């Protein structure tokens with residue numbers, strides 16, 4: 158699906174969803190929160206603010222259904238998915254994707270990875 162010429166302008170230049178779903182320990186799919194996503198979401202929000210990024214919104218999300226690949230982040234309007242494991246990964250995504258419109262190929266999820 159793509160945007161149409163008569164659609165209203167984007168409200169956010171980058172809308173970042175960080176899965177913060179938590180399942181009980183031992184669940185076969187695991188969960189992003191069990192892998193540290195809540196801490197990484199908090200870090201990402203704080204860093205985006207510190208960097209003064211305009212038009213950027215970082216939101217906690219429920220399960221994004223790619224649990225085995227998490228901690229999962231998806232950024233719209235591009236619809237690019239990342240596995241973000243550390244503050245350094247957050248920094249890379251903010252600096253290269255959000256700030257400059259680039260990509261971080263080493264962290265991007267690929268459909269070929271689906272279990």
Ligand code: FES
Pocket residue numbers: 176177178179187188189190219220221222223224225227229
């Ligand atoms: S628990 Fe994060 S994608 Fe399902």
